[in-house]
Amino acid sequence: MKRTPPDRLLLAHGSGGRLTQELVSSTFLPSLDNPILATLSDSAVLPELPPGRAALTTDGFVVDPPIFPGGDLGHLSVCGTVNDLAVAGARPLWLTWALILEEGVDGELLAACAAGAARAAANAGVAIVAGDTKVVPKGKGDRIYAVTAGLGIIPPGREIADQRIEDGDVIIASGPLGDHGATIMAARHGLEVGDLISDCAPVNSLVETLFAAGIDVHSMHDPTRGGVLTVCNEAAERSGKRIVLDETAIPVRQQVRAVCDVLGLEVLGLACEGRVLAWVPGAQAEAALSALRRDPAGRDAAIFGTVEAMDPGGVPVVLKTEIGSTRPLDMLSGSDLPRIC
């Protein structure tokens, strides 16, 4: 059977016939191989689940450009799915991975995304157990889209929910915010940003260090699309509490601020793909911080917000600005359009 990926994707690669088989065996199986996937049956048949509640998530990935500093669409799709499970308190186990490809797409791009997905899966300790490919006519899609599902198990005794957020909780970011969003915007607009790369990475082992340290984590989120703005506004709404962020404590790299200044974007609206925001009791703030910092992926973790009781009719998310004033923080409205000057 043919073992090199095709130069260019043809519509026939999605036909379900011999070319589809060749695509799977030349491009996907070599990097993603595992005993469940290898059966290539209609359904992945899973072993008996460990004790606990099952968590199930699904996500679609359409990033442009599909290969960016620090990752690619394949890597991103696995990290994003793993992270959605991890911040629910689940241990991610199995993923499905479906690609929608545009006719004519470069085989090397496909191979790179398959390798990226495999790398992320290995890092996260998960297996991609089922997959699918479809090819749409040229012009009907943008190179490559991925759609995933992920299954994980929440061990007995864990309860992660915004409704558990309490007055006096602190909010910890596991690392600098906005690296992914700034990297993508800079790549899209040809901005030189030095060594800035996407933060795209699985966060499940970092999350486990919090539980291992005995932290009573109330809630967690991965601030992807919409960034910290969306996560904090949603958490405030669901918990009925006010969230107060301290501008001087928010971990943001200088290059990320520069990209935002040049393109007129809101730093806190940028996506992260390898960070966790965790709400933990104030009494455990230092313990949680040092647990995260012991892991290389969490060495720049920082406490950047607190939770207060909410007055009726009050503003749910407030920023204490660096000069000592305050202002409300809303979610982004529509896409964050670049400013003119």
Place this chain on the structure above:
Amino acid sequence: MSDAPELRDPRAIAGLIREIGSLAAAVGRPVTFMEVCGTHTHAVAAAGLRRMLPDGVRLISGPGCPVCVTPVEYLDRALALAELDSTTVCTFGDLMRVPSSLSSLERAHAEGRPIEIVYSPRDAISLARTNSAQRVVFLAVGFETTAPTIAAALAEAEDDGIDNLLILPGNKVMPPPMRALVEDRELKVDGFLLPGHVSVLTGWECFRFLAEDYHVPGAVVGFAPADVMRGVADLLRQVRDGRAEISNLYGRVVSARGNAVAARMVERFFEPVATGWRGFGEIPDSGLGLRDRYAHRDAGRIEVALPDPHEPAGCACGDVLRGVIDPPQCALFGTVCQPTNPVGACMVSSEGTCAAWFRHDRLTGVAS
């Protein structure tokens, strides 16, 4: 971008606030200062500066957001151009959501019209190069700051024979509407925070008429919190002393005469023309029109069918831009008109007074 840290130092700001407090007390009556630059609007709101000023010192936003002052007729014309065969319209992102008489660029884009967002006029040139069968129309809006880059793009198109790049001229210059503002009897402004970026290009001297002809003080300031606060203190000092001068507090980048190279570049292609401003109507010599010898690049001279211009009912953008009312005094503000559903242009751009007010200055219940 990377302003000196002392311009953001809370202790320095606290010192300036105390100084402003005692100056305001010495003035002994309420004063209103206006900034006329979208980036100032944004900077003031993002740092929460307005909340830190004493009660008697009011800071309002004038016509400084280029999108907000672009009249509905301009958008109607842009949309009509996007309906023509073999024509692609490209625009800065801010304009996409501004309501036209019947639609918006965003809506027309969703309906399949060829409208592209670009970040610079150079992107429009690339588009014109790679699509030689298409007429590429760049929506040229903005103030003195964007005009030189548009002129540079036109120069490149002329030199390289890129005949399919056109612009729809909509650029504006700042001094004429400021003259209109100080002549407006309804408006009570005690001084202006003058636009830092514009002044880099024009030099600060072009604002001397404010002090000399109208006895209104001005201060050219930068965009860090301390820059703005020093400007407010300077204006208060002038009011207290009964002086009217133009202070250049942004001397690290602003000179008296500005950037002569950029001015020559703009002059090569553009000449002053009367143009419409939302909220002000037509103001003589306030726009930049293409010179006749570049008529072949002027999409404004293409015959198109236009609808009767229609401003959204109840929208008080005009009064907001003239500083006659604050956004919450508009009946639509925050109810019908929100960033997710902008009725007027001032709610669209993050530089718009209404959007900045909505995002940053709604104070109800903010813990101090």
